[in-house]
Amino acid sequence: MTAKHANLDLGLVVRGHGRHYIVEDSDGRRRVCHPRGKKSDCVVGDQVRWAEVSADEGVIEAVEPRRNLLFRQDEWKTKSFAANLDQLLILVAVEPVFSESQLCRALIAAESAGIAATIALNKTDLPGADAARARLQPYRDMGLTVMELALKADPVASRARLAPWLQGKRSFVLGPSGTGKSTLINLLIPDAQAQVGDISQALNSGRHTTTTTQWYWMDADRESALIDSPGFQEFGLKQIEPAQLPLLMPDLRAHAGDCRFYNCTHQHEPGCGVRAALEAGQISASRYRIYGEILQELSSKRW
Numbered sequence: 001m002t003a004k005h006a007n008l009d010l011g012l013v014v015r016g017h018g019r020h021y022i023v024e025d026s027d028g029r030r031r032v033c034h035p036r037g038k039k040s041d042c043v044v045g046d047q048v049r050w051a052e053v054s055a056d057e058g059v060i061e062a063v064e065p066r067r068n069l070l071f072r073q074d075e076w077k078t079k080s081f082a083a084n085l086d087q088l089l090i091l092v093a094v095e096p097v098f099s100e101s102q103l104c105r106a107l108i109a110a111e112s113a114g115i116a117a118t119i120a121l122n123k124t125d126l127p128g129a130d131a132a133r134a135r136l137q138p139y140r141d142m143g144l145t146v147m148e149l150a151l152k153a154d155p156v157a158s159r160a161r162l163a164p165w166l167q168g169k170r171s172f173v174l175g176p177s178g179t180g181k182s183t184l185i186n187l188l189i190p191d192a193q194a195q196v197g198d199i200s201q202a203l204n205s206g207r208h209t210t211t212t213t214q215w216y217w218m219d220a221d222r223e224s225a226l227i228d229s230p231g232f233q234e235f236g237l238k239q240i241e242p243a244q245l246p247l248l249m250p251d252l253r254a255h256a257g258d259c260r261f262y263n264c265t266h267q268h269e270p271g272c273g274v275r276a277a278l279e280a281g282q283i284s285a286s287r288y289r290i291y292g293e294i295l296q297e298l299s300s301k302r303w
């Protein structure tokens, strides 16, 4: 931010629609704002300096420096999720059966952005719950919290489990389509009216029920916030240097110091501490396999 905008009001970006943003001012009033030029490209969660253009329209003059930014980088494009977050809730479900690769990717993106992540398993009322729990055991072993939810089937217990964790924080809800992100928002914020989709319809059409990222306050004092987001399919991590990758996976990182070579890729090198830990059952086979897949992706040239 440049000093010349310092006298302008500060606003919070609560929603983005292409090149238009909804900005909330310090009184809680929301208005459509257009960015001035490329420099004011912003994302939900950004603090912006804005000026009034008309009664219900404004222009964004500058974006304040960000505390953090959660994003993914696919082959050709970067997709920003949100900025200035306190914590991330990665929501997976018993159905649709979650991709462990996507779960790993979301965790790596959070670790790389310096944002604390917690996993929640929804729809534990469904028959596949035990299998899903077993697939999440390596994450519990890594020290992550795995919250069990049944947002629709047991809203009272789910709410009691979530509410203390969300209190006073700005939390981003991330997860594949159909896991119950909007159901969660509606449960905690009764007037949110986030659209909830019929899962079979959403999956068959390949469309997501939620199409934009949106900020919801949980309380009148505007201290706790939940951010709903569209489900994702792709989750590229091209922003990460291959050598950084094992350092962003806590279970691999714990053993990377035992490798004979300082630049060990934990693939074929002799004296590899990570592979020794894999053989000793201290690293899960699926996490190690996913590490190899992402590493290959990051190491392949784009041209």
Ligand SMILES: Nc1nc2c(ncn2[C@@H]2O[C@H](COP(=O)(O)OP(=O)(O)OP(=O)(O)O)[C@@H](O)[C@H]2O)c(=O)[nH]1
Pocket: 122, 123, 124, 125, 126, 149, 150, 151, 152, 153, 154, 175, 176, 177, 178, 179, 180, 181, 182, 183, 184, 195, 196, 197, 198, 199, 202, 207, 208, 209, 210, 211, 229, 230, 231, 232
């Ligand atoms: N069986 C079961 N179904 C649930 C539960 N919670 C949510 N659902 C259903 O899951 C479906 C998808 O819920 P949504 O909240 O729209 O999912 P979403 O994650 O917001 O999906 P996108 O917006 O497409 O990313 C809906 O039909 C919900 O009713 C639960 O605890 N058990």
Ligand SMILES: [Mg+2]
Pocket: 181, 182, 183, 195, 196, 209, 210, 228, 229, 230, 231
């Ligand atoms: Mg949704």
Ligand SMILES: [Zn+2]
Pocket: 256, 259, 260, 264, 265, 266, 267, 269, 271, 272, 273, 274, 275
């Ligand atoms: Zn190694």
